[in-house]
Amino acid sequence: MSEIHRARSVGIGRAHAKAILLGEHAVVYGAPALALPVPQLTVTASAGWSSRSADSQSDLSYTMTGSPSRAMVTQASDGLRRLTEEFKARLGVTGRPHLDVILDGAIPHGRGLGSSAASSRAIAFALADLFGRELSEATAFELVQTAENMAHGRASGVDAMTVGALRPLLFQAGRTRELRLGCDGLFIVADSGELGSTKEAVELLRDGFRRRPGAQERFVGRATELTEGARQALADGRPEELGSRMTDYHSLMQAARLSTGLIDTLVDAALRAGSLGAKITGGGLGGCLIALAPPQRAREVTRRLHEAGAVQTWVVPLKGLDNHAA
Template structure:
């Protein structure tokens, strides 16, 4: 069903295709390619389907004065700063959605967000939130939304939130399977490995925007630094992709460790993250690294199932606030 081309003279909820719209998205973790992907290098991303965001959009009985026609509620106990920032971003996203799809104005809009992706951890919280809201709005207004149009809207929100965003998060939070992203092009990853990835939250928020700016400043300060970082990142990411496809788990793990060292040398890790990486490796993980923009966030560790319990225990001893397991088996069967 589509919206009427004109709402003039139509009162109440009958003017809209639906009274409630629902949208969902999930978290993601970057295996390799952080930061370098902004400069055109490849990145490998893994969906985390057990961490989801659900957005519900509907019309309320509040009278709209033309200025305050949107209410935003987050479940749980979010900070006031987070709610304020999210509300501002939501207004811009709703405006972009209406402009992009030619949707007219309407009565007071209520958006409720039930988010299971911790913010500031490099898990794609902002992109997942934006995608869930975009899908909820499309459902509410009865608009067909292509994957590319959804990506464009989410990417617009990501650029506003983080500065220059690569686009990998905007793609990965809607992908049913692991993917390779480079310069806007996406393709599924072939998985020949067994085992699982443990994602461990350090409990400390990072700032992608701050990390991006810090790395950019360091590139400007040292001649050749950008080429060296991007070149090494590309080498490691491509080697990891091939190892993942070939089933060479030890090789894949080694490349994760190498990429962590690249991030650590660039000043993007923290003492707690380093301790968690070390704990995972000491407990038998084949590889571990920081994941996401850095300066906090999460660790991702490649682990055999029989070692997962011990690795998880050691990660918590090293400071992990919570952990999630993402099995490799079957992921390729769900890829697009």
């Protein structure tokens, strides 16, 4: 282990959740997407040296706190091993030290909040901290994408970018820029408690496109129109129009059979309670919704969402994400 300088006994890395405001699925086909960091939900990774012998079957031990399913741990472990291999290759780490990685996070899994991307980013920075390497944002993105492509198939890159972003982002064709915010208000993210599946949703949508000529063009065209309208409304300070675009995007996801009965019920509850707009967020077939509420209606919206079946809610104030981006 001559190459490895053990200046640290443990490395720490952190990341946060994300929510897609508009643009789910269409972003994979070149359409724009608006993504929101959710700093209220974080994950911390710690990486340290293990006392296990180097000739053990694997040079990596991985622990997730909480009560994750066996399938989830297996999938996450496969992505982590690939990420660790890529990290060593890219940053010139030689030798085969046995590592212990512990992941402690508050981001619920399988809800479209970027838990896998956030975990990968936290681990990449924990490894960089442990090995005393500088990790650029570009390299961090590529490492996270390596794990995301294993977990979800072809990943758009939205999650990998947003789980490290400080501001809301516009993402299109692999490029990102910060969004200009002219609106006030609160985004309320509500967890339905239903596990979603991005991979399954992607396959369902693709199958629908194959079976119905012109369906892909119609979906992507409508998604682009709504997302661009929402971006302009967000910048110009027109929250009612932003909310309307969000609700229309939910209808688009419904028509593609990517929503669920419970999430539709939650969207209706949010709208009846005074939200300006509400929609499913993320890949679909379960997961979370996101609603835009005027500050004076936020408490009532949250209450109604819980009554309608939400198991958790989080409030993301737009004011806290304000910036002067173009």
